[in-house]
Amino acid sequence: MELTWEIIILQIIMGLALGAIYVILASGLSIIFGLLDVLNFAHGTFYMLGAYAVFVAISLCGNFWIAMVSAIVIVALLGGLFEITLLKRLYGTEPIYPLLLCFGFSIFMPDVIKLIFGLVGKVVEYPKIFQGAAFVGTLILPKYRIFLVVLMGVVLLALWLFMNKTDIGMIIRAATRDRLMVSCLGINVSRVWTVGFMLGVGLAALAGVIAAPMVQTIPNMGDEMTVESFVVVVIGGLGSLGGAVLGGLLLGQVVSFVSFLYPDWSNVAIFMAMAVILVVRPRGLFGEEGRA
Amino acid sequence: MKKASILMLITAIILVFAAGTKAQGPADVGWVFPLTGPYGAYAEEMKRGVEMAVEEYNAKGGILGGPIKVLIRDSELKADVALRRMKEYVDSGVPIVGGNLSGGISMIINQWANKNKILYMSTCHNNIGQGEADRGRYGFTSGIRSYMTGNALAEYAFDKLGKKWMVIAADYRWGHDEVAAFVVKSQEAGGKFLEAIYTPIGTRDFSSYVPKILALKPDFVVLAVFGSDLVAAVKQFNELGLTKRTKLVLPKTAVPIMKECGAAYDESIYGAVTWYWKLYEKYPNAKPFYQKYVAKYGGVPDADADSGYVGAWTLFKAMETVGSKTDTEKIIDTLETMTWNLNHGTEKYRACDHVREQTVVILQGMGDKAKNWDLATVVAEVGPDKTLQSCENDLKDIPYGPVLKNLPGK
Structure with a gap:
């Protein structure tokens, strides 16, 4: 089929929207790894919890936007509780222990959700204002996808401002570089870690919230997202926020165009992209030498 | 001394459980559904259908003076796991197997069942009996040909x-x-x-x-x-x-x-x-099925619940008619000739390939x-x-x- 400019523009928008979810999700993963050196295998689980939290919140308040904020706060608090009560005990141990803890949580939590909500998935409708598509001649402009791209920009800007213009953001960045020096300055690093983990988990929840109207909200919806968010982070470079952004956007476009041109390859395309990038640049696009 | 007491306690618990298991004996039918994974919700429907057939029969005294016993396990939607579970059933003395929610997995189980002369009741959309390699005496489907x-x-x-x-x-x-x-x-x-x-x-x-x-x-x-x-x-x-x-x-x-x-x-x-659940308005015999499901599980039964129910119910009916829970050959002969009137009006398994005519x-x-x-x-x-x-x-x-x-x- 002919690849017209309308199709190319739409595919780019689709890829950007998909990339937006990847970017938000992987940014959280990257922050957690950069700050805590923890490979959060429960990241997809927090994404799933975000989707369920927004479902519950919409059921209670009926407003997508209030529900969105509530869901992020609830999941971030849950993440904080997880970090304080379980994860914190494993800092300073072999990296495999926190990894196994997160992995165990990712198996345990979907079963809890199954018990509470059942196996049939939950419906999260699109916010009314962004339902449907606008048509400009033969060009389709899907409203919700465009919203996702804008939201990604807002989130990244807010994240940049938080990291660079606030005290806590600068402390987080400093702790990422040299936690010993930060603690020597009299700053409670333990609390910084908790805030960093909550921030990362909150971003995972946001990704789950915005994905919920588009996909099936079921207990295992995060399984594949964990893997895919790791692919994004590996492509971008472990622990690099900029890398997560570029990696997410790149993968969004790869999936979008491969799905269109070679649908059979759509599921393996991201892994092929990762393989190619790692061959050319083993530390990822923005990764630091010796960290990958 | 304390360690020895704990060890003795654990041994005693194991022995009690082992004795209980042995007294229970093998099940009459072993079912396998992908209860976890992407088809979990639909597999749960099939499982519920089977459970309803078991409850219905056991409420009237079971078969041959004893309750019907079934086992239900998870295939994780993986062919190797499904086949392993089926083999475990047969190795532990379960004479009949059933279930699945993947046409591809059903075909694999069907070929194994025919080779080993094990009666297999598939409950999903599949191609059992379509093509010479997949047609055999031992495979039935209460689902439908794809x-x-x-x-x-x-x-x-x-x-x-x-x-x-x-x-x-x-x-x-x-x-x-x-x-x-x-x-x-x-x-x-x-x-x-x-x-x-x-x-x-x-x-x-x-x-x-x-x-x-x-x-x-x-x-x-x-x-x-x-x-x-x-x-x-x-x-x-x-x-x-x-x-x-x-x-x-x-x-x-x-x-x-x-x-x-x-x-x-x-x-x-x-x-x-x-x-579809509304069909009880057309087929009155479907109404008790619908009502019992709603009372027991909430929600409404789906087509997969019907497939599980009919698959199990027809097996039990054939056992009852034959007067045996284990005589596979006679049970197959009966399944090939019997008709039933449950959720869809009068139905039967087509004798040549054992597909449910629905x-x-x-x-x-x-x-x-x-x-x-x-x-x-x-x-x-x-x-x-x-x-x-x-x-x-x-x-x-x-x-x-x-x-x-x-x-x-x-």
Whole structure:
């Protein structure tokens, strides 16, 4: 089929929207790894919890936007509780222990959700204002996808401002570089870690919230997202926020165009992209030498 | 001393459990469903159907003076796990096996069952008995032959929805079967095939196909995907306004899918099922099944619950008639000749290939008019005389075999 400019523009928008979810999700993963050196295998689980939290919140308040904020706060608090009560005990141990803890949580939590909500998935409708598509001649402009791209920009800007213009953001960045020096300055690093983990988990929840109207909200919806968010982070470079952004956007476009041109390859395309990038640049696009 | 006491306690507990297990004896039927994984909700329906048949029989005293015992295990939607579970059942003395929710896995179990002379009752859409390699004395299906739903829906679509069509199909045997059914019917009905897209299981982004669909302007799009993939596709196509420009036809839909799609499952969506709960208005014998299900589980029973129920119920009825829970040959002979009147009126297993002769129901979505579990309107019910090929054709796998070997778009 002919690849017209309308199709190319739409595919780019689709890829950007998909990339937006990847970017938000992987940014959280990257922050957690950069700050805590923890490979959060429960990241997809927090994404799933975000989707369920927004479902519950919409059921209670009926407003997508209030529900969105509530869901992020609830999941971030849950993440904080997880970090304080379980994860914190494993800092300073072999990296495999926190990894196994997160992995165990990712198996345990979907079963809890199954018990509470059942196996049939939950419906999260699109916010009314962004339902449907606008048509400009033969060009389709899907409203919700465009919203996702804008939201990604807002989130990244807010994240940049938080990291660079606030005290806590600068402390987080400093702790990422040299936690010993930060603690020597009299700053409670333990609390910084908790805030960093909550921030990362909150971003995972946001990704789950915005994905919920588009996909099936079921207990295992995060399984594949964990893997895919790791692919994004590996492509971008472990622990690099900029890398997560570029990696997410790149993968969004790869999936979008491969799905269109070679649908059979759509599921393996991201892994092929990762393989190619790692061959050319083993530390990822923005990764630091010796960290990958 | 303390350690020795703990050890003795553990040993005692193990012995008590071991004695209890032995006293219980082997089950009468061992079932395997993909209770975890992407088809978990639908597998749960099948499991509930089996449980209802067991409860129904045990409430009237079981069979041969004793209660019916079944075991139900998880296949994780993996062929190797499903086969291993089946072998474990047989090795532990379970004479009959059943279940599954994947046509491909059913075929593997069926071949193993026929080779080892184990009675196997498949409960899903599959191709048991289609083609010489897959026809055997020991395999039955209370589900449906895959092409039957495609056949019924294609007949309806080419008659009511238009002639220009394209397909998005799951890239495995069931998806291919549905494509073949539509291709054959398209040739008969003067349809115009436009495009075929094959997607791997687990595809979550279907929006990438929208530009292609809009450019091709089909009268309807056959969406032969299932589970999470189908929910994602319907929601995304609705979001992008596709359902306002064309119709979607789904060779297999389900109540959980309609529920999960919400208002996105609108009037432009036509789906095939083997049974829908509203049919109790037409078939009075289905009413007790519906009522018991609602009372026990809440919600409404789905077609998969019916498949599990009928599969188990017919096995138990055959055991009762034969007067044995283990005489496989006589139970098979009985299953081949018996008829029953449960949720679909009078039905039977076709003697030549053991496929359940049942109707296909075509449902139209209701979108935002749906309330609670009233999710779709029954627009047609197509009998097996119109959807099932003759025994001879199925043995030679015609007319679908040649299409499957040369699938469009492959």
